[in-house]
Amino acid sequence: MSARVLEAALFAAEVHARHRRKGAAEEPYINHCLEVAALLAAHGAEEDVVIAGLLHDSVEDSREDPQPVTVALLEERFGPRVAAMVAEVSDDKSLPKEVRKARQITQAREKSEGARLVALADKIANLRAIRRDPPARWPHARQVEYVGWAGRVAEGLRGLNPGLDAAFDAAYREALAELAARG
Numbered sequence: 001m002s003a004r005v006l007e008a009a010l011f012a013a014e015v016h017a018r019h020r021r022k023g024a025a026e027e028p029y030i031n032h033c034l035e036v037a038a039l040l041a042a043h044g045a046e047e048d049v050v051i052a053g054l055l056h057d058s059v060e061d062s063r064e065d066p067q068p069v070t071v072a073l074l075e076e077r078f079g080p081r082v083a084a085m086v087a088e089v090s091d092d093k094s095l096p097k098e099v100r101k102a103r104q105i106t107q108a109r110e111k112s113e114g115a116r117l118v119a120l121a122d123k124i125a126n127l128r129a130i131r132r133d134p135p136a137r138w139p140h141a142r143q144v145e146y147v148g149w150a151g152r153v154a155e156g157l158r159g160l161n162p163g164l165d166a167a168f169d170a171a172y173r174e175a176l177a178e179l180a181a182r183g
Contacts, residue, residue, distance in 0.1 A: 108156025
């Protein structure tokens with residue numbers, strides 16, 4: 001592992017130090033970022049893509065922090081390619097949720113290859129979380145809705161990395177099976 005990857009992991013850990021996942025276990029949010037990066041690395045992604053995986057939520061999730069992370073800061077610290085990928089996968093939280101979710105579906109194919117890989121790894125990690133520790137406040141119907149939506153987003157992200165495509169398929173099937181068992 002390179003020093004740049006470790007620097008990005010440390011940076012992400014600092015950004016997400018007070019953030020928790022929505023599941024009952026309230027697992028540290030950095031675990032999600034590490035899972036996304038590990039998925040990318042395991043499937044042969046380039047170093048910049050792995051770094052973008054570590055940082056993919058840093059802009060979006062620090063908006064209300066005393067010193068929010070900006071794309072410009074990421075460009076300065078990690079380079080323009082990493083910053084551009086993070087910008088591509090970040091939701092514009094000023095838009096209504098329904099608009100943001102629809103944009104992820106309609107704009108998936110328009111993203112750069114690296115951003116598509118990061119977004120697909122993010123969806124894999126989120127589907128795995130729905131299965132093992134779903135958001136505590138999400139009723140069953142919302143969990144089912146999320147899985148279906150993730151599948152629609154993934155349609156535009158697929159086709160670049162057969163290993164990630166297969167990992168998504170497995171996570172999707174397992175999430176559906178778990179939700180059916182809980183139903």
